[in-house]
Amino acid sequence: MAPPRPSAYRKSLGRDKGKDTLYIVSAESRQLKEAEKDQMKKLNNRLVNYVDKVHDLEMTNRMLAAENQKLRKISKTEDVNVAEIYDDELKRLRERVEELQTANAELEIEKDNIHYELQEVIVKLDSANEENKDLTKEVKSLSKDVDDATIERVSLEAKIENLQEALQLEKQVHAAEMENLRRQVQPVEAPVLQAEQPSILPDLNDAIQKVRKQYEAFNAKSIEDLDAFYKEKVESLTKQLKAANEEIRDLRVDNAEKRKLIHQLEMELEALRGKNDGYERNLEAVEDRHARELADYQDKLVHMQGDLEGAKQDIGKYLKDYQDLNSLKLSLEQEIAIYNKILMGEESRIAVIDTKAVLIANDSHRSSRSSSKSSSKSSSRHSSPDRSTSDIVEEMLEKDGKEQSTGVISVSWKVKGGTVRPVKPFHPISDAEQLHKAMKGIGTDEGVITDILSNRTKAQRFVIAKHYEEKYNKVLLKELESELSGDYLTTVQHLMWRKSVLDAHALRKAIKGFGTDEAVLIEILCTQSSKEIANIKQDYQEVFERNLEKDIESETSGSFKKFLVAILGADRPADSGTVVSNLAEADAKVLFELGVKQWSPSHDRFLEIFTQRSYQHLWYLFKQCWPKLTNEDLIESIEKGCPKDLVRGLKTLIRYSTCIPPLYYAIQINESLTGKGTEEKLLTYIVTTRSEVDLIDVKEEFERIYHVKVEKRIEAETSGNYKKILLALLD
Numbered sequence: 214m215a216p217p218r219p220s221a222y223r224k225s226l227g228r229d230k231g232k233d234t235l236y237i238v239s240a241e242s243r244q245l246k247e248a249e250k251d252q253m254k255k256l257n258n259r260l261v262n263y264v265d266k267v268h269d270l271e272m273t274n275r276m277l278a279a280e281n282q283k284l285r286k287i288s289k290t291e292d293v294n295v296a297e298i299y300d301d302e303l304k305r306l307r308e309r310v311e312e313l314q315t316a317n318a319e320l321e322i323e324k325d326n327i328h329y330e331l332q333e334v335i336v337k338l339d340s341a342n343e344e345n346k347d348l349t350k351e352v353k354s355l356s357k358d359v360d361d362a363t364i365e366r367v368s369l370e371a372k373i374e375n376l377q378e379a380l381q382l383e384k385q386v387h388a389a390e391m392e393n394l395r396r397q398v399q400p401v402e403a404p405v406l407q408a409e410q411p412s413i414l415p416d417l418n419d420a421i422q423k424v425r426k427q428y429e430a431f432n433a434k435s436i437e438d439l440d441a442f443y444k445e446k447v448e449s450l451t452k453q454l455k456a457a458n459e460e461i462r463d464l465r466v467d468n469a470e471k472r473k474l475i476h477q478l479e480m481e482l483e484a485l486r487g488k489n490d491g492y493e494r495n496l497e498a499v500e501d502r503h504a505r506e507l508a509d510y511q512d513k514l515v516h517m518q519g520d521l522e523g524a525k526q527d528i529g530k531y532l533k534d535y536q537d538l539n540s541l542k543l544s545l546e547q548e549i550a551i552y553n554k555i556l557m558g559e560e561s562r563i564a565v566i567d568t569k570a571v572l573i574a575n576d577s578h579r580s581s582r583s584s585s586k587s588s589s590k591s592s593s594r595h596s597s598p599d600r601s602t603s604d605i606v607e608e609m610l611e612k613d614g615k616e617q618s619t620g621v622i623s624v625s626w627k628v629k630g631g632t633v634r635p636v637k638p639f640h641p642i643s644d645a646e647q648l649h650k651a652m653k654g655i656g657t658d659e660g661v662i663t664d665i666l667s668n669r670t671k672a673q674r675f676v677i678a679k680h681y682e683e684k685y686n687k688v689l690l691k692e693l694e695s696e697l698s699g700d701y702l703t704t705v706q707h708l709m710w711r712k713s714v715l716d717a718h719a720l721r722k723a724i725k726g727f728g729t730d731e732a733v734l735i736e737i738l739c740t741q742s743s744k745e746i747a748n749i750k751q752d753y754q755e756v757f758e759r760n761l762e763k764d765i766e767s768e769t770s771g772s773f774k775k776f777l778v779a780i781l782g783a784d785r786p787a788d789s790g791t792v793v794s795n796l797a798e799a800d801a802k803v804l805f806e807l808g809v810k811q812w813s814p815s816h817d818r819f820l821e822i823f824t825q826r827s828y829q830h831l832w833y834l835f836k837q838c839w840p841k842l843t844n845e846d847l848i849e850s851i852e853k854g855c856p857k858d859l860v861r862g863l864k865t866l867i868r869y870s871t872c873i874p875p876l877y878y879a880i881q882i883n884e885s886l887t888g889k890g891t892e893e894k895l896l897t898y899i900v901t902t903r904s905e906v907d908l909i910d911v912k913e914e915f916e917r918i919y920h921v922k923v924e925k926r927i928e929a930e931t932s933g934n935y936k937k938i939l940l941a942l943l944d
Contacts, residue, residue, distance in 0.1 A: 260549065263549070264549070270538075299524060299528060302524065303521065303524075306517050306520075306521060309513075309517065310514065310517070313510045313513070313514065316506075316510070317507065317510065320499075320503045320506065320507075323499065324496075324499060324500070324503060327492065327495065327496050327499060328496070330492065331489070331492050331493070331496060334485060334488060334489050334492060335489070337485060338482070338485050338486070338489060341478060341481065341482050341485065342482070344478065345475065345478050345479070345482065348471060348474065348475055348478070349475070351471065352468065352471050352472070352475070355464060355467065355468060355471070356468070358464065359461065359464045359465075359468070362457055362460055362461055362464070363461065365457060366454065366457045366458070366461070369450060369453060369454060369457070370454070372450070373447070373450050373454075376443070376446065376447075376450075380443050383439070387436065391432065394428065394432075621791050621792070621793060621794070622791065622792045622793075622794045622833060623790060623791055624790065624791065624792045624829040624832060624833055628875070628906075628907045628910055629907070629909040629910050629913075630905075630906070630907060630909055630910075631903065631904050631905040631906050631907060631908045631909065632904055632908045632909055632912075632942060632943060632944065633667070633668070633669070633670055633904040633905050633908075633942065634670070634905075635669075635670050635672075635673060636668060636669055636670075636673065639669075639673055639676075641673065641676045641677045641679075641680045642680050642684070644665050644669070644677045644680075645677050645678075645680045645681040645684060645685075645689075646684075647661055647665060648661070648662060648665060648677070648681065648689065649681065649684075649685055652692055652693070652696045657696045657697065659697070659701065659934045659937075660937075662693070662697075662705070663934065663937055663938045663941055664941070665677070666705060666708050666709075666938075667708075667938055667941035667942050668941070670905055671708070671711070671905065674708060674709055677689070678690065678709065689709070690706070690709045693705050693706075693709070694706070699935065700893045700897065700931075700935040701933065701934040701935045701938060703893070703894070703897055704897050704900075704901060704935060704938050704939070705938075707897055707898065707901035707902070708901055711748075711752070712745070712902055713745065713748035713749045713751070713752045714752045714756065715898075715902070716737050716741070716745075716749045716752075717749050717752045717753040717756055717757070717761075718756070719733055719737060719898075720733065720734065720737060720749070720753065720761065721753065721756075721757055721759075721764075724764050724765065724768050729768045729769060731769075731773070731861065732861070734765070734769075734777060735861055735862045735865050736865060737749075738777060738780045738781065739780065739862055739865045739866040739869060740865070740869045740877075742785065742787060742788075743783040743784065743785045743786070743787070744783075744787070746780070746781060746783045747783050749761070750762070750781070750783075761781065762778060762781050765777050765778065765781065766778060771858055772813050772814045772815065772856055772858055772859055773858040773859060773862065775814035775815070775820070776814045776820075776823075776824075776859060776862055777862075779814060779820045779823075779824040780824050782824065784824060784825045785824060785825060785826065785827060785828075786825070786826070786827045786830075787827065788827050788828055788829045789827070789829070790829070791829075792827075792829055792830050792832075792833040793830075794833065794837075794838075796830070797830055797833045797834045797837070797838050798838045800822045800826065800830075800834055800838075801834050801835075801838035801839050801841075801842060802842070803818055803822065804819070804822060804834075804839075805839070805842045805843065807819065808854075809847075809850045809851060809853075809854040809855055810854040810855070812851075812855050812856070812859065812863070813856060813859070814859075822834075823863070823866060828869065828870045829870075831866075831867070831870035831871070832870050832871055835847060835867055835870065835871050836871055847867065848864060848867065848868075851863050851864060851867070852864075868880075874906075874907060875907050875910035875911045875913070875914045876914045876918075878899050878903055878907075878911045879911050879912075879914040879915040879918060879923075880918070881895065881899055882896060882899055882900075882911070882915060882923060882926075883915065883918075883919060883926075885899070886926050886927070886930050891930045891931065893931075893935070896927070896931075896939070897939075899911075900939055900942050900943065901942065904942045908942070908943065911923075912924075912943065923943065924940055924943050924944075927939050927940065927943070928940065
């Protein structure tokens with residue numbers, strides 16, 4: 214407590230306490246008294262004005278209530294509960310939104326079914342075209358075989374005719390030869406010789422007869438052989454001709470059947486084409502109708518959202534007016550109570566001083582000193598001389614504020630938001646085409662990639678990736694990974710991944726292999742809400758098919774393992790904007806009585822406070838309640854006395870909770886840019902994950918603390934396309 218300052222009423226010489234004492238009221242004390250009287254008059258005037266305002270407000274309130282009651286009696290209407298009307302309207306709007314979402318889902322399903330049928334028709338059409346091509350090729354090959362068989366038949370017929378002509382010629386030659394031979398073998402009339410004259414020539418008739426017989430036999434045999442040969446030849450040619458004719462007839466029949474089948478397939482193809490055209494027209498009509506209905510639903514949704522925002526603003530305005538009136542009422546009641554207390558003390562003190570001043574003017578110097586001393590004693594009983602009136606008012610205000618405290622403290626801060634906002638109008642197909650052109654051919658246009666990805670929200674990037682895969686049958690992220698490299702590629706991956714998937718990859722990398730990167734585990738798990746931790750665990754299970762809690766339990770040990778497992782339980786409440794001060798003060802007392810050296814996960818209450826309290830609750834605990842218990846710096850106490858394996862985790866948790874998020878991440882960015890080198894991973898993680906949340910506030914906090922813009926620091930510490938995409942996200 215501060216030492217009392219000297220009294221404003223100077224004490225003079227006097228007698229003993231039990232006898233009459235003399236006081237002299239100087240000009241300085243009189244001026245002080247008059248100044249206090251003027252101040253009291255002003256305070257009284259203010260009090261009267263406040264009282265008049267309160268009376269006027271009460272009268273107006275009564276008049277309005279009476280008029281309202283009168284109007285209700287006239288109209289015979291009951292009291293209207295605005296909250297119920299608002300809740301009913303909100304419930305109706307939510308049901309309408311759910312209906313619209315259901316209708317949208319049904320339309321999506323119908324669209325997918327039609328698309329699936331169209332794909333089936335296209336597949337059938339392609340198979341029919343392939344079969345038609347095969348049949349056409351087969352018909353062409355068969356036509357060639359028919360032509361070859363026809364040519365062979367014609368050649369065989371020509372050969373037969375030539376053979377017949379040769380046979381006829383051979384017959385004629387044979388006949389001529391036989392005629393010549395017959396002529397040669399005719400008997401010649403020999404001259405009659407005298408009997409008595411013996412002939413000198415041999416008798417050749419018998420020889421000629423023998424030769425003739427032999428020749429005739431040979432001729433007959435040769436004719437028979439020739440006839441048999443030609444007959445056999447003719448029969449074989451006839452059989453070949455008959456087989457060729459049968460084959461030609463079969464080919465003609467087969468060709469006719471193939472032509473019928475081709476004609477039938479062409480008719481079916483035309484029918485399928487017509488059906489395909491009809492499906493395409495129906496699909497276009499359905500897409501147009503779906504687009505129109507979606508636009509109508511979106512317009513209705515925007516209109517409903519506008520109405521909802523208007524209703525929220527109206528309710529907020531009414532609530533603010535009510536809170537202002539309530540706070541005004543409380544302040545007036547406090548001031549009235551304060552002024553009543555002041556008036557009771559000051560009136561008695563001023564009345565005593567005025568009475569003694571009159572006695573000083575009429576009585577002697579002795580009676581003047583006596584009255585001065587008595588007035589000093591009287592004033593000392595009502596008001597302490599070492600405090601002014603304003604000190605007394607402030608003390609009473611604090612006392613009344615403590616007496617009227619409800620125990621619920623509002624803890625919230627306004628956030629301007631992120632630098633990346635949704636683009637309107639949004640054309641995902643055009644963006645997908647531009648990205649494809651940027652990666653097509655030799656080289657990559659990183660400027661187009663930076664311009665598109667840094668100016669679209671994560672949800673819009675997912676839509677672009679979906680259209681890219683549908684149009685080019687390729688995964689956008691894999692195409693980007695094949696074209697990019699280094700820190701620029703890492704930034705693009707951060708922009709294309711969900712934050713929970715990004716954190717899951719970081720945790721897996723920190724756990725996997727030899728040793729554990731505890732800094733990554735602490736930075737991610739100690740700065741996430743319960744919902745975010747649940748999403749990380751789910752994505753970790755889906756991506757790596759492993760359980761995150763079991764992996765952390767197997768890679769950590771001791772109290773650090775218990776601390777992380779308790780955080781992974783995801784029992785931390787969400788920040789609601791209010792804190793129950795009594796509970797925060799009780800938690801602070803428990804931690805203080807426990808002692809920093811005894812902070813350990815083996816204590817259930819320690820785990821409950823650090824893992825099952827909201828960040829705003831911890832903010833109030835460490836910023837408001839803890840300093841009332843001790844003057845020691847909490848972070849220094851943790852570094853000195855807390856178990857070593859918990860120091861970094863507790864420091865991170867306390868720093869994150871005692872700083873608002875923009876301030877915390879501004880400090881993190883500065884730490885990543887200071888030192889010998891730049892921590893690109895930390896810098897990339899903060900810029901990409903906060904770009905849609907509160908990066909504007911992070912930039913302002915950075916400039917407020919370090920008196921330089923974060924863009925200049927990043928521009929000086931980075932280079933190339935990595936610098937360009939970071940600056941684009943910060944713009």
